[in-house]
Amino acid sequence: MILILGGTSEASALARLLAQRGKPPALLSLAGRTLKPAPQPLPTRIGGFGGATGLADFLKANGISAVVDATHPFAEKISANAALACAETGTPLLVLRRRPWQPQPGDAWTQVEDAAAAALALGKKARRVFLTVGRLELPAFLPYSQHRYLIRTVDPPEVLPPKAKLILDRGPFDEKAETALLLKEKIEVIVTKNSGGDATYAKIAAARALELPVILLRAPDWPSAASVDTAQAALEWVEKVSAGR
Ligand SMILES: NC(=O)c1ccc[n+]([C@@H]2O[C@H](COP(=O)([O-])OP(=O)(O)OC[C@H]3O[C@@H](n4cnc5c(N)ncnc54)[C@H](OP(=O)(O)O)[C@@H]3O)[C@@H](O)[C@H]2O)c1
Secondary structure, eight states: OEEEEOSSHHHHHHHHHHHHHOOSOEEEEEOSOSSSOOOOSSOEEESOOSHHHHHHHHHHHTTOOEEEEOOOTTOHHHHHHHHHHHHHHTOOEEEEOOOOOOOOTTOEEEEESSHHHHHHHTOSSOOEEEEESOGGGGGGGTTOTTSEEEEEESSOOSOOOTTEEEEEOOSOOOHHHHHHHHHHTTOOEEEEEOOOSSTTTHHHHHHHHHTOEEEEEOOOOOOSSEEESSHHHHHHHHHHHHHTO
C-alpha cells in the first residue's frame, strides 16, 4: 500500500493517475484543514498521525510500502515528520513538489522569510493590499491596521484586520480576472506565498503587467529526499518501487 500525503493539486493528480491504473493500492491522507475537501478518487483518511512517531506507527500498522509526500511547499512539519518516520521504518520516500516561482523581467518582488516580515515590509504608509497568504497567517497583519486589505482565502478566517474585505475562493485563477480584480480594488501591493505551480500564478503575471510590487514569502527548505515535480514522474517512481518489492 502506497501512502500519499496530500492537500495539493499535485497529490490529487497523482491520486487520479493511480486510480486510473487500479494498482498499486494507495491511500490518500489529508490534514483536515479544508472544510469541504474536493472529492478524491482514492480511499482517503483525514487528520494528523500524532507527529513523526505516530506516522511511523501508522506506516508499520498499515503495511505501507512507500510514501509520497505531496504536501504543500509551506507544510513544513508534515514533511519533516515524513522524512523522520520513513528513515525510522526504512520506508522509501519521494517528495512530489512544485518548484517555486522565479522572478521574470518586469517583476518587482521583495522576498521575505515569513508573514511577520511581510507585514513589516508593507511599511508605515497606508496602502491597498491584496493579501493571499492563507487564513492561518493573517494574525501577523493585525497590528498593521493602517492598510486596507483585500483578503482571499479558501475557508473563512478566524480573525480579520480592520478595514478588510474578504473573498472566499479557491484556484485556479486566470490572469484576466486577476487583473480586473486588482484594478477594481485599486490594489497597490500584493502579499502572497511563493507557492509555485500554475493554479495561483495569474496574480503574479497580472502584477507584472500592471507594474505592481509583490511581497513574497519564501518557501521553507526542502527535506533531503528524492524529489520530482510532476504527478506523472511520481507515478513512475511508485511503479518502480512497487515492482522492486
Ligand atoms: N501551508 C500552506 O500554505 C498550505 C497551502 C495549501 C494546502 N496545504 C495543505 O494543508 C495541510 C496542512 O498544512 P500545514 O501548513 O498546516 O501543515 P504542517 O504545518 O506541515 O502540518 C501540521 C500538522 O498537520 C498534520 N498534517 C499535515 N498534513 C497532513 C496530511 N497530508 N495528512 C495528515 N496529517 C497532516 C500533521 O499532524 P500530526 O503531527 O498530528 O501528524 C502535521 O504535524 C497540508 O497537508 C498541506 O499540503 C497547506
